[in-house]
Amino acid sequence: MEKQDINNHIRFYAPHHFIFYPVILLLIISAAFYTITDAENRVVFSFITAILILLCWLSYMTRQHYALTNQNRTVRLEMRLRYFQLTGVPFDQVENRLSFSQLAALRFASDPELVALIQRALDQNLDPGAIKNAIQNWHPDHMRV
Numbered sequence: 001m002e003k004q005d006i007n008n009h010i011r012f013y014a015p016h017h018f019i020f021y022p023v024i025l026l027l028i029i030s031a032a033f034y035t036i037t038d039a040e041n042r043v044v045f046s047f048i049t050a051i052l053i054l055l056c057w058l059s060y061m062t063r064q065h066y067a068l069t070n071q072n073r074t075v076r077l078e079m080r081l082r083y084f085q086l087t088g089v090p091f092d093q094v095e096n097r098l099s100f101s102q103l104a105a106l107r108f109a110s111d112p113e114l115v116a117l118i119q120r121a122l123d124q125n126l127d128p129g130a131i132k133n134a135i136q137n138w139h140p141d142h143m144r145v
Contacts, residue, residue: 003140006108006132006133006138009108009138016063023053024052024056025056028056029043031048031049049141071144076095078105078117079091079103079106080092080095082114083115083118086115088126092123094118098122102126102127102128102131105131106118106130106131107141108138108140109131109137110136110138111139112137113135117131117134122132
């Protein structure tokens with residue numbers, strides 16, 4: 001498997017990103033074109049365009065909402081387990097002082113640097129980008145949504 005780091009950790013879901021969205025975009029463009037050029041059926045094509053835009057937006061938001069909610073929950077559980085395994089101390093008090101974005105960035109840190117990076121994130125209030133850039137040994141996550 002390819003080595004993962006800050007430059008290549010974003011993932012795509014091919015059927016959704018490279019088939020569904022291009023097709024729906026093409027349909028929206030076509031319907032909008034006919035809305036402009038077909039005066040006789042302008043109302044019909046306007047309605048079709050609006051429905052297609054709504055369908056595209058709803059599919060994106062629903063997919064994102066379900067996947068990200070589940071992934072966020074998994075990330076929190078993973079960080080709680082890793083922190084406890086490394087320190088023997090529950091993560092609750094530390095977790096409450098970090099934003100979810102900081103937690104998500106911290107999970108890419110390897111075990112030897114995780115605890116120190118968590119403390120640095122707390123002390124310096126590092127944003128997620130700074131946390132990711134501070135990681136020396138990237139702990140890959142090839143199963144992200």
